Amino acid sequence: MNLYEEMYKLVKQIPRGMVSTYGCVARALGDIRAARAVGIMLNQNPYKEVPCYRVVYSDGGLGGYATGVEKKIALLQRDGIEIRDGKIDLKKYLFDDFETTYPLKRLREEQERLRKRMRIEDDFEFSTVAGMDISYSKRYAYGAYVEFDREGNIIKKKVVKRKIDFPYIPTYLAYRELPVFSELIQNERPDVVMIDGNGLLHPRLFGVACHFGVVHDIPSIGIAKKKLCGEEREKSIFVNGRKVGVKVGKIYVSPGHRISVDSAVSITKRFMKYSMPEPVRQAHILANETRREDENP
DNA sequence: GCGACAG
DNA sequence: ATCTTGTCGC
Numbered sequence: 584m585n586l587y588e589e590m591y592k593l594v595k596q597i598p599r600g601m602v603s604t605y606g607c608v609a610r611a612l613g614d615i616r617a618a619r620a621v622g623i624m625l626n627q628n629p630y631k632e633v634p635c636y637r638v639v640y641s642d643g644g645l646g647g648y649a650t651g652v653e654k655k656i657a658l659l660q661r662d663g664i665e666i667r668d669g670k671i672d673l674k675k676y677l678f679d680d681f682e683t684t685y686p687l688k689r690l691r692e693e694q695e696r697l698r699k700r701m702r703i704e705d706d707f708e709f710s711t712v713a714g715m716d717i718s719y720s721k722r723y724a725y726g727a728y729v730e731f732d733r734e735g736n737i738i739k740k741k742v743v744k745r746k747i748d749f750p751y752i753p754t755y756l757a758y759r760e761l762p763v764f765s766e767l768i769q770n771e772r773p774d775v776v777m778i779d780g781n782g783l784l785h786p787r788l789f790g791v792a793c794h795f796g797v798v799h800d801i802p803s804i805g806i807a808k809k810k811l812c813g814e815e816r817e818k819s820i821f822v823n824g825r826k827v828g829v830k831v832g833k834i835y836v837s838p839g840h841r842i843s844v845d846s847a848v849s850i851t852k853r854f855m856k857y858s859m860p861e862p863v864r865q866a867h868i869l870a871n872e873t874r875r876e877d878e879n880p
Numbered sequence: 881g882c883g884a885c886a887g
Numbered sequence: 888a889t890c891t892t893g894t895c896g897c
Binding site: 616619716717719751752753754756759760779780781784785786790791805807808809810811812835 | 884885886887
Binding site: 717718719720721751 | 888
């Protein structure tokens with residue numbers, strides 16, 4: 584799913600003489616949480632027929648414009664919209680009658696459906712562990728894969744480059760990153776994969792590490808630097824009363840698929856070095872290097 | 881103004 | 888995540 588295209592289709596529906604808001608467009612996408620992402624996607628809009636200037640703040644304030652707010656004001660006035668003290672009267676000009684299929688709602692339903700296949704019980708051999716991470720430039724994602732043997736030696740590295748077609752939206756990270764991870768795992772079969780992001784530690788109990796694990800039927804662990812949700816009590820994280828992960832040092836560890844919370848923690852600790860399990864840290868470094876070299880040949 | 885939501 | 892330089896300190 585290309586969320587950029589879905590959003591441009593919505594914004595094109597705002598008629599001349601009316602405006603909508605970042606939040607309204609986000610709701611039409613299916614989740615108010617995407618409001619910031621709407622702003623980011625509009626800022627990168629390449630189509631001149633998409634009237635970005637017709638999207639403003641929910642309090643009637645103008646918001647930003649890639650080529651300057653003055654330009655936004657001029658275009659709005661040309662449409663016949665009155666601006667008083669830098670604000671628009673939304674009671675008079677708001678458009679919120681989008682025709683939409685609520686794409687993000689469909690993705691949430693897919694997460695719930697895939698979650699039924701998720702197994703949080705140990706079901707893996709333990710000989711090799713791979714780490715995966717992604718580095719971003721304006722238009723591209725650079726994914727890296729680093730595989731270790733059980734003694735901690737690196738036995739394989741690979742990288743891929745791919746165009747970005749989905750913005751970062753909290754709780755939908757998998758839809759931004761999974762295409763890259765799927766490309767990386769082709770022809771590889773590590774016993775366990777560590778992903779930079781959460782697994783069970785997710786409001787719908789289905790973070791990117793779970794999503795990846797289920798789709799590829801590979802044991803996986805989520806490694807996050809920040810807590811997405813839940814309550815922390817003595818290093819354990821709970822979501823809806825369920826223990827979904829553990830804080831190990833400064834990172835949050837949660838199972839993805841085919842592994843228990845306890846095993847996810849013990850394997851993570853076994854590879855821990857510089858506050859981060861080496862497979863993920865090395866993948867992070869490799870992804871960054873690859874992006875920098877591609878940006879400055 | 882506060883709280884805050886992986887990357 | 889990215890934008891960004893040097894600098895202080897273990």
